[in-house]
Amino acid sequence: MRGEWNGLKALFLLDCPYAYYVHCFAHRLQLALVAASREVSSVHQFFSNLTFIINVIKSSPKRHNELQANKATEIEDLLSSGQLETGRGVNQIGTLKRAGDTRWSSHLQSINNLLNMFDATISVLERIMVDKSCTSNQRGDADVALNLMISYEFVFIAHLMKELLGITDVLCQALQKKSQDIVNAVKLVSTTKSLIQNLREERWESFLEEVNLFCQKHDILVPQMDAMYIARRGRAHHQQDQITVERHFRIDIFYIAIDKQSHELDNRFSDRALELLTFTSMLEPKDGFKNLERDQIYTLVEKFYPSNFTSQELIHLGYQLQHFICEVQNDDKLRNMSTLQELCQYLAETGKSDVYFLFDRLIRLVLTLPVSTATTERAFSAMKIMKTRLRSKMEDKFFADSLVIYIEREIAKSFSLETIIDDFKSVKDRRVLFDL
Structure with a gap:
C-alpha cells in the first residue's frame, strides 16, 4: 500500500505533494524485523527448526510435565551447589512457548525460554528416543530435534536473534501503547539503530565468546574457526567458494542478519x-x-x-x-x-x-501523523478473530455489530442485561406511540 510509484502513497502525493509518509508506529515492528531477518536462509531455517522442536515437546501433556520436572530438578541441584540464589520471583520453572505472528515479543520469549530450559529439553528428547511406548515417528522426530539443538549453528543463531530482538523489543513494546510519546519514540528509534550498529562493529568478539561459553557448558562441539566451512557435501560442495567457518558465521550470518534489521529500521523510520x-x-x-x-x-x-x-x-x-x-x-x-x-x-x-x-x-x-494509536491494527486483528475463528459464515450487519462489541468490550462490560432490555422496550413503546 505504501508504494511510492504506484501504491496508495503515490495517490496521496498526486493530490497533495506535501504529504509525508510516516510508518504507523502501532504496526508490530518486531514481526517485521523477524521477517527481515528470515531473508537470511540460515535464520529462516532456525525459526522453522525452533517451531519443530517446540512442537515435538509440547505435543503431549506428558512430555510437558517431564520438561517441567527436569527443570525443577535442575534448579534444585543448582541451589544446593550454591550456583543460584533464592528469592521471591526468581528461579521460575517456566515452559516452552511457540512464536506466534500475532503475539508481541513472542519470538524473543520463545528463544529465551528454550535457552533457559536447554538441558531440560535435551533430557526429554533423549527419553523419547528410547521410549518403546512412543511410535517410530515420534522417536524419529525427537532424534532430529536433538540433532538440531546440539548443533553449533542453531545455538549461534539463537543467541544472535536473542540479542537483536532484545535490542528492538523496547522500541516494539513502546510503539504498542495507545498513546505514543513522540519525543520518546524518536529517542528509542535512534538508540535502537545505535545499539544495532554497535553490535555489528564492536561486539563480535564478546558475542562469539558468549556463544562458545554456552556451548562448553552444555557439551556442544565448538568448530575450529579457521577450518574450511562445508555447507553441503557431494556435487553441491564443489560448486561453492571455499570459505572458513569464521567467515560463514561472521559474514554470512552475523553481519547480514544485522544489516537486514538496520535496513528495515531505516525504511520504516527514515531520517526525514x-x-x-x-x-x-x-x-x-x-x-x-x-x-x-x-x-x-x-x-x-x-x-x-x-x-x-x-x-x-x-x-x-x-x-x-x-x-x-x-x-x-x-x-x-x-x-x-x-x-x-x-x-x-x-x-x-x-x-x-x-x-x-x-x-x-x-x-x-x-x-494527522499516524503515530498515536493502534486502533486500526487492533480492529483488523479483531476482524480476523471474529470472522475466521468464531464464525464461519456471517452477514455483514451482524458481523459489524459483533465486531464493535468485541473491539469495545471494555465499554460493553459497563452495560447490564437489564439496561439493554429496558432500552429495547423503550424503542418498542415509541414505535407504538408513532403508530397511534
Missing part, C-alpha cells in the same frame, strides 16, 4: 520522518510547553508545511505563539496538559482555536 517527528515533539504541552521555540516552529512550517501557510501567515503565527506562551504562564490548566489531543480539544472548547487559529492549524496538521 525522524526530523519531522523531532520538530513536532516541540509542540508537546508537557512541563508547560518548555520545548516550544518560535524559531524551530518556523523551521517546521517552512520545511514541511509550506503549502499550508503563506509568508504572511507565518509572520502572524509568530505573534500568536508569543501571546499563547504568555497565556500558558498564567493558566494552570494549560500548564498541566500532557498531550496534543488535550490541547486541541481545549482550544476548541474555549473558542481559543479562533484566536490562535494558525497555531491550531499547525496542531491539527501534526495530529
Whole structure:
C-alpha cells in the first residue's frame, strides 16, 4: 500500500505533494524485523527448526510435565551447589512457548525460554528416543530435534536473534501503547539503530565468546574457526567458494542478519520522518510547553508545511505563539496538559482555536501523523478473530455489530442485561406511540 510509484502513497502525493509518509508506529515492528531477518536462509531455517522442536515437546501433556520436572530438578541441584540464589520471583520453572505472528515479543520469549530450559529439553528428547511406548515417528522426530539443538549453528543463531530482538523489543513494546510519546519514540528509534550498529562493529568478539561459553557448558562441539566451512557435501560442495567457518558465521550470518534489521529500521523510520517527528515533539504541552521555540516552529512550517501557510501567515503565527506562551504562564490548566489531543480539544472548547487559529492549524496538521494509536491494527486483528475463528459464515450487519462489541468490550462490560432490555422496550413503546 505504501508504494511510492504506484501504491496508495503515490495517490496521496498526486493530490497533495506535501504529504509525508510516516510508518504507523502501532504496526508490530518486531514481526517485521523477524521477517527481515528470515531473508537470511540460515535464520529462516532456525525459526522453522525452533517451531519443530517446540512442537515435538509440547505435543503431549506428558512430555510437558517431564520438561517441567527436569527443570525443577535442575534448579534444585543448582541451589544446593550454591550456583543460584533464592528469592521471591526468581528461579521460575517456566515452559516452552511457540512464536506466534500475532503475539508481541513472542519470538524473543520463545528463544529465551528454550535457552533457559536447554538441558531440560535435551533430557526429554533423549527419553523419547528410547521410549518403546512412543511410535517410530515420534522417536524419529525427537532424534532430529536433538540433532538440531546440539548443533553449533542453531545455538549461534539463537543467541544472535536473542540479542537483536532484545535490542528492538523496547522500541516494539513502546510503539504498542495507545498513546505514543513522540519525543520518546524518536529517542528509542535512534538508540535502537545505535545499539544495532554497535553490535555489528564492536561486539563480535564478546558475542562469539558468549556463544562458545554456552556451548562448553552444555557439551556442544565448538568448530575450529579457521577450518574450511562445508555447507553441503557431494556435487553441491564443489560448486561453492571455499570459505572458513569464521567467515560463514561472521559474514554470512552475523553481519547480514544485522544489516537486514538496520535496513528495515531505516525504511520504516527514515531520517526525514525522524526530523519531522523531532520538530513536532516541540509542540508537546508537557512541563508547560518548555520545548516550544518560535524559531524551530518556523523551521517546521517552512520545511514541511509550506503549502499550508503563506509568508504572511507565518509572520502572524509568530505573534500568536508569543501571546499563547504568555497565556500558558498564567493558566494552570494549560500548564498541566500532557498531550496534543488535550490541547486541541481545549482550544476548541474555549473558542481559543479562533484566536490562535494558525497555531491550531499547525496542531491539527501534526495530529494527522499516524503515530498515536493502534486502533486500526487492533480492529483488523479483531476482524480476523471474529470472522475466521468464531464464525464461519456471517452477514455483514451482524458481523459489524459483533465486531464493535468485541473491539469495545471494555465499554460493553459497563452495560447490564437489564439496561439493554429496558432500552429495547423503550424503542418498542415509541414505535407504538408513532403508530397511534
